[in-house]
Amino acid sequence: LASSGRGSPEGEDPSVSLFRDYLRLRTVHPEPDYDAALRFLDRIAEELELPLKKIEVFPGRVISIMTWEGTNPTLKSILLNSHTDVVPVYQEHWKYDAFSAFKDAEGNIYARGSQDMKCVTIQYIQAVRRLKARGWKPTRTLHLMFVPDEEVGGYKGMETFVKQPEFHKLNIGFALDEGLANPTDAFTVFYGERNPWWITVHCPGSPGHGSRFVENTAAEKLLHFGLFFIITFSLLRLNTSECFTLGDVTTVNMTMVKGGVAYNVIPAEMDVSFDLRIPPTVNLQEFERQIKQWCKEAGEDVTYDFAQKHMNQNITSTDESDPWWNAFSASCKEMNMTLKKEIFPAATDSRFIRAVGIPAIGFSPMNRTPILLHDHNEYLNEQVFLKGISVYERIIPALASVAALPDEA
Numbered sequence: 001l002a003s004s005g006r007g008s009p010e011g012e013d014p015s016v017s018l019f020r021d022y023l024r025l026r027t028v029h030p031e032p033d034y035d036a037a038l039r040f041l042d043r044i045a046e047e048l049e050l051p052l053k054k055i056e057v058f059p060g061r062v063i064s065i066m067t068w069e070g071t072n073p074t075l076k077s078i079l080l081n082s083h084t085d086v087v088p089v090y091q092e093h094w095k096y097d098a099f100s101a102f103k104d105a106e107g108n109i110y111a112r113g114s115q116d117m118k119c120v121t122i123q124y125i126q127a128v129r130r131l132k133a134r135g136w137k138p139t140r141t142l143h144l145m146f147v148p149d150e151e152v153g154g155y156k157g158m159e160t161f162v163k164q165p166e167f168h169k170l171n172i173g174f175a176l177d178e179g180l181a182n183p184t185d186a187f188t189v190f191y192g193e194r195n196p197w198w199i200t201v202h203c204p205g206s207p208g209h210g211s212r213f214v215e216n217t218a219a220e221k222l223l224h225f226g227l228f229f230i231i232t233f234s235l236l237r238l239n240t241s242e243c244f245t246l247g248d249v250t251t252v253n254m255t256m257v258k259g260g261v262a263y264n265v266i267p268a269e270m271d272v273s274f275d276l277r278i279p280p281t282v283n284l285q286e287f288e289r290q291i292k293q294w295c296k297e298a299g300e301d302v303t304y305d306f307a308q309k310h311m312n313q314n315i316t317s318t319d320e321s322d323p324w325w326n327a328f329s330a331s332c333k334e335m336n337m338t339l340k341k342e343i344f345p346a347a348t349d350s351r352f353i354r355a356v357g358i359p360a361i362g363f364s365p366m367n368r369t370p371i372l373l374h375d376h377n378e379y380l381n382e383q384v385f386l387k388g389i390s391v392y393e394r395i396i397p398a399l400a401s402v403a404a405l406p407d408e409a
């Protein structure tokens with residue numbers, strides 16, 4: 001199983017060495033070294049003898065697609081998606097250099113991206129390498145897609161690409177993308193996501209001297225709106241029963257407050273921003289009407305605007321009769337894996353895939369692992385990582401062998 005071409009530390013599985021090589025690339029925001037990732041992928045494509053297509057969606061923002069053509073390329077294809085960027089680190093809070101991929105005595109590999117989601121990228125690659133090595137051939141075409149900028153909202157990546165003809169030409173029938181670790185023996189799979197709404201409420205008000213009683217101040221309006229928002233959703237949260245997961249409920253957090261110039265000057269405007277996450281079961285039009293109403297009650301001149309307002313609420317079928325889900329879940333069952341179906345609490349590129357009508361499952365095969373994405377000391381155990389390759393080695397053939405669907409006949 002030749003993999004990295006750079007040699008492995010003695011006794012180390014070459015897949016683990018390749019993973020650690022990839023973790024050392026500094027594809028970290030705010031200035032990700034995407035060229036390093038592209039060079040790495042070029043080398044992999046050469047090793048796997050698969051064509052690698054590159055599409056520059058924005059200057060310096062390239063999507064690469066490695067394609068393994070199926071024996072029946074007219075059938076819809078399978079997308080194995082992963083993003084190449086990672087979020088920044090507070091190095092002073094890490095036990096080891098976050099880009100050294102240090103492996104401790106237990107086999108825990110510490111690095112930014114070890115869970116989110118460089119593990120999945122390498123697991124796809126190594127599963128494909130093994131399948132090729134044993135002479136297996138896919139019926140449906142497989143596309144391994146590597147996208148930039150997921151961590152900053154996906155605008156210069158997947159969001160734009162799904163609207164381009166090059167994406168449609170891929171003729172994707174089903175997609176896999178990232179999920180989250182699960183600390184128990186089970187694996188979590190995500191069939192939908194909460195919609196992110198990032199909203200700023202602008203509160204103009206009467207200015208004046210800080211020593212006086214002034215009516216209709218900006219702060220008064222800000223607090224009025226903020227309290228309604230927070231109390232409503234805090235109370236809701238208190239009333240939720242244990243069986244709900246984070247993906248099932250709406251959350252609201254006040255994340256930014258702006259305004260004011262001096263202690264003794266009542267400001268003429270204050271802005272307050274919120275991060276809302278809304279499950280796919282909520283009526284979004286009604287939700288916005290409620291926001292509008294609270295703004296009005298806070299003051300006639302209070303307005304709001306959105307920095308993010310995702311409206312699509314498509315979810316992916318996890319019905320046993322669905323051929324994609326059936327192939328995915330049956331192969332997991334064969335490996336005695338327990339799956340927990342959930343709505344993803346945050347936002348990934350899956351939302352853009354589902355929004356164009358393609359079913360997508362968020363899945364990162366990491367059980368018995370604490371959820372450490374975006375956290376200090378993000379790590380993944382090498383055994384869990386290696387097990388994930390075997391998992392994809394079963395899932396990929398199952399998906400690529402889904403029989404022709406009625407609309408493909």
Ligand SMILES: CSCC[C@H](NC(C)=O)C(=O)O
Nearest residue numbers: 151152153196308346347348
């Ligand atoms: C709304 S774009 C930002 C995307 C980001 N994704 C993750 C996984 O953290 C988030 O949910 O905040």
Ligand SMILES: [Zn+2]
Nearest residue numbers: 116117150178
């Ligand atoms: Zn991610």
Ligand SMILES: [Zn+2]
Nearest residue numbers: 116151373374
């Ligand atoms: Zn992330």
